[in-house]
Amino acid sequence: MAREKFAITDKxxxxxxxxxxxxxxxxxxxxRQQRGKSIKRIENEIDRIREVAQAREDARAKRRK
Numbered sequence: 001m002a003r004e005k006f007a008i009t010d011k012x013x014x015x016x017x018x019x020x021x022x023x024x025x026x027x028x029x030x031x032r033q034q035r036g037k038s039i040k041r042i043e044n045e046i047d048r049i050r051e052v053a054q055a056r057e058d059a060r061a062k063r064r065k
Contacts, residue, residue, distance in 0.1 A: 018053050028042060
Protein backbone atom coordinates (compact mmCIF):
# COMPACT_ATOMS: atom_id res chain seq x y z
CA MET A 1 0.00 0.00 0.00
CA ALA A 2 1.49 3.34 -1.04
CA ARG A 3 1.58 6.25 1.36
CA GLU A 4 -0.80 8.98 0.39
CA LYS A 5 0.73 12.44 0.19
CA PHE A 6 -1.26 15.19 1.82
CA ALA A 7 -1.17 18.88 1.06
CA ILE A 8 0.18 21.31 3.61
CA THR A 9 -3.00 23.40 3.42
CA ASP A 10 -6.31 22.88 1.69
CA LYS A 11 -5.36 25.62 -0.81
CA UNK A 12 -1.96 24.14 -1.77
CA UNK A 13 -1.63 20.84 -3.66
CA UNK A 14 2.06 20.30 -2.76
CA UNK A 15 3.23 17.98 0.00
CA UNK A 16 6.00 19.02 2.37
CA UNK A 17 8.57 16.99 0.43
CA UNK A 18 7.51 18.52 -2.87
CA UNK A 19 7.73 22.03 -1.43
CA UNK A 20 11.23 21.33 -0.14
CA UNK A 21 12.32 19.91 -3.50
CA UNK A 22 10.92 22.92 -5.41
CA UNK A 23 12.63 25.32 -3.00
CA UNK A 24 15.95 23.49 -3.38
CA UNK A 25 15.69 23.40 -7.18
CA UNK A 26 14.72 27.09 -7.29
CA UNK A 27 17.78 28.15 -5.32
CA UNK A 28 19.96 25.91 -7.47
CA UNK A 29 18.50 27.52 -10.60
CA UNK A 30 19.19 31.03 -9.30
CA UNK A 31 22.82 30.14 -8.58
CA ARG A 32 23.27 28.57 -12.03
CA GLN A 33 21.61 31.51 -13.73
CA GLN A 34 23.93 33.95 -11.95
CA ARG A 35 26.88 32.00 -13.37
CA GLY A 36 25.37 32.22 -16.85
CA LYS A 37 24.44 28.55 -17.15
CA SER A 38 21.26 27.02 -18.51
CA ILE A 39 18.41 26.29 -16.09
CA LYS A 40 15.98 24.68 -18.55
CA ARG A 41 16.39 21.17 -17.07
CA ILE A 42 15.72 22.47 -13.54
CA GLU A 43 12.65 24.41 -14.73
CA ASN A 44 11.30 21.25 -16.38
CA GLU A 45 11.74 19.28 -13.14
CA ILE A 46 9.92 21.96 -11.15
CA ASP A 47 7.08 21.95 -13.70
CA ARG A 48 6.85 18.16 -13.49
CA ILE A 49 6.60 18.27 -9.68
CA ARG A 50 3.85 20.90 -9.86
CA GLU A 51 1.90 18.92 -12.47
CA VAL A 52 2.03 15.73 -10.39
CA ALA A 53 0.91 17.59 -7.27
CA GLN A 54 -1.95 19.30 -9.09
CA ALA A 55 -3.11 16.05 -10.71
CA ARG A 56 -3.11 14.34 -7.30
CA GLU A 57 -5.11 17.19 -5.75
CA ASP A 58 -7.58 17.18 -8.67
CA ALA A 59 -8.10 13.43 -8.25
CA ARG A 60 -8.63 13.88 -4.51
CA ALA A 61 -11.17 16.65 -5.11
CA LYS A 62 -13.00 14.48 -7.63
CA ARG A 63 -13.24 11.63 -5.08
CA ARG A 64 -14.76 14.01 -2.52
CA LYS A 65 -17.67 14.93 -4.78
